Amino acid sequence: IQYADLWQAYCEVNEQFVHGLFQFKKEKDMVWIHDIYLLLAPFYLRKKDLNCNIGFFVQSPFPSSDVFKTCQHRIELLKSLLCSDIIGFNVYEYSRNFTAACRKILKLSSSPKKGGYVGVEYNGRTILIKVGQIRVNxxxxxxxxxxxxxxxxxxxxxxxxxxxxxxxxxxxxxxxxxxxxxxxxxxxxxxxxxxxxxxxxxxxxxxxxxxxxxxxxxxxxxxxxxxxxxxxxxxxxxxxxxxxxxxxxxxxxxxxxxxxxxxxxxxxxxxxxxxxxxxxxxxxxxxxxxxxxxxxxxxxxx
Structure with missing residues (x-):
């Protein structure tokens, strides 16, 4: 099986999920996306609706920037995630790895924001990065x-x-x-x-x-x-x-x-x-x- 075929299938799955979502989404609904299976969904969402309010939570560990650089489609994945308005991670280390990848691969800047957020500047927008640890009720x-x-x-x-x-x-x-x-x-x-x-x-x-x-x-x-x-x-x-x-x-x-x-x-x-x-x-x-x-x-x- 060829990597290119897997990547093409992954892109199509993400695109079709978004296509199906718009059959139910109302104008001011917020879209909340989870984990690595739909990393390209924010891109397709933003492409269909420029004003869409998008949240993304990465349940899986985000690798260091040096490891992430080995990913062939690293730029597409980062840019898609940055189509979100807020991105969440389980622990601080993963959020730090993500902002480091944005800085080293896309040459983007980040800075602390009120409420414990980190803001990444991209295409005239500020994407908020938040750490949300898993808690026991x-x-x-x-x-x-x-x-x-x-x-x-x-x-x-x-x-x-x-x-x-x-x-x-x-x-x-x-x-x-x-x-x-x-x-x-x-x-x-x-x-x-x-x-x-x-x-x-x-x-x-x-x-x-x-x-x-x-x-x-x-x-x-x-x-x-x-x-x-x-x-x-x-x-x-x-x-x-x-x-x-x-x-x-x-x-x-x-x-x-x-x-x-x-x-x-x-x-x-x-x-x-x-x-x-x-x-x-x-x-x-x-x-x-x-x-x-x-x-x-x-x-x-x-």
Missing amino acids: IEDVKKSLKTKEFSDYREHIFQMLIQPKQFLLSSVDRIHPISGIKQKLEGYQHFLRNCPNLRSKTCLMLFLLPPECENFGVEQLIASDGFSPQISFKSLDPSIFLKRNSQTRDSLNLHQNWTKDLLKNTLGDILKLVAEIQNEFGHGCLIFRQENLTQEQRCALW
């Missing part, structure tokens, strides 16, 4: 702790333990090649090998969530590896957002097959390592589940 947590679901699942967790443990480690992860699940398991395996006195006292409960790209037959993929899914996967065909030309469809099919193979290899590595740890140290050291946890269940787990 304490009141929601308190409500969850009083529910029957919390109590029942807490009891369920203890029932899953083969023997009483002094140390319970828990982890909730999504299947993804860069999610670090394999490295986490390797670290836990290293811990068990080097701390034999803690093996009988420690248990890792690893909960695996389905991947976000749910259109690649993941349910069958997991079942084929002897891992029975307990939740349903919704089917979403992204080709409905693409222009109906054969070249785009061929590129999409190639990308789907490549992604399916990548996910299958990732899951295969995880399952192999889980079995290796359980065989070496016993099933009581590692409990591996696939569940879609509610807020109450997560509170019980933590």
